[in-house]
Amino acid sequence: MSEAFFISDGGVAASPEELVRHLLGRMDCTQKCSVRKAPYLELAEKIVRAAVSWQDEVSGRIIDPYEHVETPTATARYVGALGALLQQGRCKDLADSCIKAMTPVLEDLYYVRTNHGEFLVKEAMMAYMALKDSVRPELLREWEHYFADYDPEKTYGRTKSTTPDIAERQNYLTFSLAGEALKKHHCLADNQVFVQAYLAEQLGKFDEWGMYRDPHCPIVYDITPRMNLEIAEHYASYHEPYASMLRKDLWNGAMCMLLYQSPTGEMPFGGRSNQQNFVEASFAVICELEARRCRDNGDMLLAGVFRRAAARAVHSIEKYLQETPINFNKNRFPPSVQHGRQRSYGYYGAYSLLIASQLALASLFADDAIPFANSSPAETGTYLWRTTDDFHKLFACVQGNHVEVELMPDMNYDALGWGRWHLMGAPAELALSCPVTAHPSFLTITPPSEALAFGPGIPDGFVAGMSIEKSSECKVHSISVNDSAVEFSVDWPCFGARITETLRLEAGSVHIEAVNHSADVIYYRVPMILTDGENWGTVETLDNGFTLHYKGCSFMATCENHEFEKLQETWIAANRNALYRPICFKVNSRSIKLDFRIVTARN
Numbered sequence: 001m002s003e004a005f006f007i008s009d010g011g012v013a014a015s016p017e018e019l020v021r022h023l024l025g026r027m028d029c030t031q032k033c034s035v036r037k038a039p040y041l042e043l044a045e046k047i048v049r050a051a052v053s054w055q056d057e058v059s060g061r062i063i064d065p066y067e068h069v070e071t072p073t074a075t076a077r078y079v080g081a082l083g084a085l086l087q088q089g090r091c092k093d094l095a096d097s098c099i100k101a102m103t104p105v106l107e108d109l110y111y112v113r114t115n116h117g118e119f120l121v122k123e124a125m126m127a128y129m130a131l132k133d134s135v136r137p138e139l140l141r142e143w144e145h146y147f148a149d150y151d152p153e154k155t156y157g158r159t160k161s162t163t164p165d166i167a168e169r170q171n172y173l174t175f176s177l178a179g180e181a182l183k184k185h186h187c188l189a190d191n192q193v194f195v196q197a198y199l200a201e202q203l204g205k206f207d208e209w210g211m212y213r214d215p216h217c218p219i220v221y222d223i224t225p226r227m228n229l230e231i232a233e234h235y236a237s238y239h240e241p242y243a244s245m246l247r248k249d250l251w252n253g254a255m256c257m258l259l260y261q262s263p264t265g266e267m268p269f270g271g272r273s274n275q276q277n278f279v280e281a282s283f284a285v286i287c288e289l290e291a292r293r294c295r296d297n298g299d300m301l302l303a304g305v306f307r308r309a310a311a312r313a314v315h316s317i318e319k320y321l322q323e324t325p326i327n328f329n330k331n332r333f334p335p336s337v338q339h340g341r342q343r344s345y346g347y348y349g350a351y352s353l354l355i356a357s358q359l360a361l362a363s364l365f366a367d368d369a370i371p372f373a374n375s376s377p378a379e380t381g382t383y384l385w386r387t388t389d390d391f392h393k394l395f396a397c398v399q400g401n402h403v404e405v406e407l408m409p410d411m412n413y414d415a416l417g418w419g420r421w422h423l424m425g426a427p428a429e430l431a432l433s434c435p436v437t438a439h440p441s442f443l444t445i446t447p448p449s450e451a452l453a454f455g456p457g458i459p460d461g462f463v464a465g466m467s468i469e470k471s472s473e474c475k476v477h478s479i480s481v482n483d484s485a486v487e488f489s490v491d492w493p494c495f496g497a498r499i500t501e502t503l504r505l506e507a508g509s510v511h512i513e514a515v516n517h518s519a520d521v522i523y524y525r526v527p528m529i530l531t532d533g534e535n536w537g538t539v540e541t542l543d544n545g546f547t548l549h550y551k552g553c554s555f556m557a558t559c560e561n562h563e564f565e566k567l568q569e570t571w572i573a574a575n576r577n578a579l580y581r582p583i584c585f586k587v588n589s590r591s592i593k594l595d596f597r598i599v600t601a602r603n
Helices: 015-026 040-054 074-087 092-110 118-131 137-148 172-187 192-203 220-235 242-260 280-295 300-321 348-365
Strands: 007-009 011-013 382-386 395-399 401-406 417-421 454-459 475-481 487-493 497-506 508-516 523-532 538-542 543-549 551-559 563-566 579-587 591-599
Touching: 007 015, 007 475, 011 015, 015 242, 015 300, 015 382, 040 074, 040 092, 040 300, 040 348, 040 508, 074 092, 074 118, 074 348, 092 118, 092 137, 092 192, 118 137, 118 172, 118 348, 172 192, 172 220, 192 242, 220 242, 220 348, 242 280, 242 300, 242 395, 280 300, 280 348, 300 348, 382 475, 395 487, 395 497, 401 497, 401 508, 417 497, 417 591, 454 487, 454 497, 454 508, 508 523, 523 543, 523 591, 538 563, 543 563, 551 579, 579 591
Parallel strands: none
Antiparallel strands: 007 011, 007 382, 382 395, 395 401, 401 417, 454 523, 475 487, 487 497, 497 508, 508 591, 523 579, 538 543, 543 551, 551 591, 563 579
């Protein structure tokens, strides 16, 4: 196994926390804080009010506006979002709507009408907390009966009884633990035998640095289970040694989150459910809870960093949620086409309401007395870090210039190589937020294409199209990290050839050299955005390369070799964010050198 590493200008850090604290020690605390408070409640209320029209008048259930049936968790997430809003004095005129939806959710749970009952409890508890003092006593007794009088081992969809294979229980049990913690906190049930047994099981799911290993280790399901366990910890007291073990894992995972957040505020790409806007909302829930813990421990600087990171994450998705109807994925295609939605789940109604539920929860946990920090590691830090092999990612960041590299892709969602380039102040999708897979397990408005990422190739194909069984097949070498630059290289397998790609990040630019060790020819492919569904990119041809103009920004890709060919390819590639057309450089020698620059409005 390759070791994870954390590198800054101060050398190699022993842990993610050590790297984070080193970066915070170099932060300018004299500058004025510029981040706005996250509009948690405003955005959540907008989504909930839109969903009122989806409610069936007779059953109270939420009907997906595009599937025209109730999809899994939709009604539960409606009562969860609306319940959390009601607790905070919002949407009081919708209390009757919440009551009407609440009973079918609890009946589905109690009578085991679904195979995912654990997903319903946390949401229903939000409505219970909001409504318990105002509903009819007989209705409240009925609700409390439904909450209290079932066996979670037999009722929930993924337990030892219902799903003997531990690998198939996945992150479901973290929803169970969050729901059981809320029930115990409100004296509805105390299923401690169940809780302790499955908490012990969950502790084995974390990697060395506190990231949660769901099958295939998608980034979204690092965040979601840790959010559930943060909520469980907030409402419950666990026995030792579980309490201290859980706190250590959650703390380490939160440190990793601060390092993998993009300077744009977004979460990384990687695996299923990616590029959906609920992910940043879930991140915000974790950050607000960790900010409270830091406050309680007297660490106000780190508390402020968590609050800033949460606000910036929500601001990164705000533009999608201000639309009517909202965009639940990070693109501008009409929501009716559901471009980017998982093929078998992730339906518009349920996942729009999931955004609202998480935003309202984040507001519930937020302490506005904690001032925002002036910066965060993703915004101003300079560092290089590699995750454990479980997550097979490499992140490099130089003062708001950020690269994410995939070392062992799930080929249903991602591609090998450099799959993200974000620069603070530039649209995230300009130079890829995630790579293009040739075999998407999500909906796209165009047919699948070959895989696409930034990266080198040979006449037989490109690195992005390679399938890798072990991330150790890609050798990573750190070259240098200092205040102004990060330089590293990766040795890639490429259809029988071996290619070394070296990237040097500086403020606003990336310099590349790629070497084919097998023959005197090498290509380098660069994605150029065509459209995000609303805005269009235009490509200008230069003597030494190309410039892409998009949403007031420019992305310039130029070749430094004396002799080269430049090709503007005609095929279209789709990821969850946009459609892209690649350009390509070719040289008849072993080495190609390129310079990439982004010019933003602020430049």
